[in-house]
Amino acid sequence: MKKLRFPRSPKVIVGLVILGFFLLLMVFGPYLAPYSPDNTSFAPLLTPSAHHWFGTTSLGQDIFSQTLVGARATMVVALIAGLVATTLSIVIGVSAGYLGGYTDDGLTLMSNVFLALPGLPLLIVIDSYLPVNSRSNSVVIGLIISLTGWAWGARVLRAQTMSLRNRDFVESSRIIGERKLRIMFSEVAPNLLPILASSLLFTILYSIGAYVTLAYIGLTSSSVWNWGTMLFWAQANNAPLSGEWYWFVPPGICIALVGTSLALLNFGIDEFINPRLRAGGLSGRQRRRLGMPRRQRLGLTPVNRRPANAPRLAPTTNAVTP
Amino acid sequence: MRLIGRKLGLYALTAWVAITVNFMLPHFMPGNPIQTMIGKITGTVTPQEINAIRKAFGGGLNRPLLAQYVTYLEQLAHGNLGYSLTMGASVSSILKSSVLWTIGLIGISTILSFLLGTVCGALLGWTRGSRTDSLIPLATFFQAVPYFFFATVMLLVFGLNLHLFPVLGPYNELVLRPGWDWAYIASVLRYAELPVISIVLSSVAGWMLGMRNMMITMVAEDFVLMSIAMGLPKRKVIWAAARNAVLPSIANLSLAIGLVVSGALIVELVFNYPGVGDLLLNAVQSQDYPLIEGIFLCITLGVLAANFLADLVYLWLDPRTRTVAAP
Secondary structure, X not given: OOOOOOOOOHHXXXXXXXXXXXXXXXXXXXXXXXXXOOOOXXXXXOOOOOOOOOOEOOOOOEHHHHHHHHHHHHHHHHHHHHHHXXXXXXXXXXXXXXXXXXXXXXXXXXXXXXXXXXXXXXXXXXXXXXXXXXHOOHHHHHHHHHHHHXXXXXXXXXXXXXXXXXXXXHHHHHHHOOOHHHHHHHHHHHHHHHHHHHHHHHHHHHHHHHHHHHHHOOOOOOOOOOHHHHHHHXXXXXXXXXXXXXXXXXHHXXXXXXXXXXXXXXXXXXXXXXXXXXXXXXXXXXXXXXXXXXXXXXXXXXOOOOOOOOOOOOOHHHHOOO | OHHHHHHHHHHHHHHHHHHHHHHHHHHHOOOOHHHHHHHHOOOOOOHHHHHHHHHHOOOOOOOOHHHHHHHHHHHHHOOOOOEOOOOOOEHHHHHHHHHHHHHHHHXXXXXXXXXXXXXXXXHHHHOOOOHHHHHHHHHHHHXXXXXXXXXXXXXXXXXXXXXXOOOOOOOOOOOOOOOOOHHHXXXXXXXXXXXXXXXXXXXXXXXXXXXXHHHHXXXXXXXXXXXXXXXXXXXXXXXXXXXXXXXXXXXXXXXXXXHHHHHHHHHHHHOOOOOHHHHHHHHHHOOOHHHHHHHHHHHHHHHHHHHHHHHHHHHXXXXXXXXOOOO
């Protein structure tokens, strides 16, 4: 089996660095915070200074500390929701694709229903009925978010499993008499991996958005600090209208950076799955250095030989040769 | 035609799931939900209100669940969504006053952002590998910012600091009264500018990136090379490739519409826009359960209707789906 190459584009590296930073913040953030996020002993509405890097709230809480402490709840809920939803989508998507028949029909119908249901309003309705003590529980919130986020992954995984099931290499291992488990794990699974990773990142991205939005409209417990609650308090105290930008910009930028890192990684995986995109992202010089065929801008098609070791990316050069 | 029937069936089933979830959720409340809800009513409790809440539970909790469910469905069929606990009016009459604002705001911005994103994505896909690619990380960033945060920043910068747009509310409420005169309509349009721009800018990146990826895949197809070789004008070649690349984008609308509408609803809160989203958030804050449920049903049905329209467009654009039923 060929070793899986990890895509090494600048997008992926930047994405990994940012995501790694926030994962560290998730673990160590609460210990790094200079003050308690609930400490109200400072002067209210201080602008950013050396003492309070991000200023203070109208209650005199340190916004920098809140941002550091809030990283944990935000990331933990997003990771729980992402992992649970992806597990659900593997179970449902792969079994629908592999088993076929009525099972497939039923599971596909179920995921189509969940795709068509607008996720956020459903979350809001379910969440508004939650008792207050479950609203502060990261696991409960994560599970509910995962309920609305698995369907897309299941659909993609089902399609991929179905297309793999009848490929020659799977057929041949079946004919050789390989065991079903071995076929699933060493033939089919590695080919699902990039799609799985992409679906996991997408789900985590969705979960962060959903969690922060729920917190922003006041549907999670205000005793748990996360970036959404910070925005909720900023909005509740009219910070945007009174120009207290330092109150709502830090959590917003953090959310945006985590989201960007996930989206960049996803982009890298997309390019990995679809080599045409990879070639598309490179400049002419980079393409030449990698020995890729040049894109034709003119109507003429020169007959040029591909170097033996070059990856075959755009089949266009050979397609029209007379 | 068979496909239309199947899609209709799927959306009918989805609507039924939403309705059933709506019916079941209050039953999971701890204690006696009817008492809890009566406890939430602000001001004096009228017999009419108690009656309305009992009706929302299908005529009381001591009846069998199935009988409650049937009664609930009957009520719904008559357009009776229950009675708001805090606003002293029926849910359907409250919804009627805000639904138009939302359809106007979110409908227009979704269509605008889809068109803009598709056109930009097609061009980006065509000029891939050139300097335009530097737009991609920027678009990715925009895609990752929550709608409401982006809207807040827009409000602060362009509304309050630069005074380029009027902010807060649907029209100049100090001076104007609603009516069919020019001043009112102009004011409505002017006040909608900033919310529309915010929603379009936060959602356009998604359409753009999706379309770019499809376009790059499409440009490598033989028919595109053939059209270039035949010396067709560039405009025509791009059009031919884009027409084919846009199909998967439209086929995936059902996921996207739900996400865009969800995000845009929260933008209403930021701009104090009196639509369904703003109403939903107020209802959530005052724990007005019948209102929350009514709004949820209203949004779900709206999104499903929009999905169905998108499917019809897809059928119209892609002749292949008309003869063979898609999987």
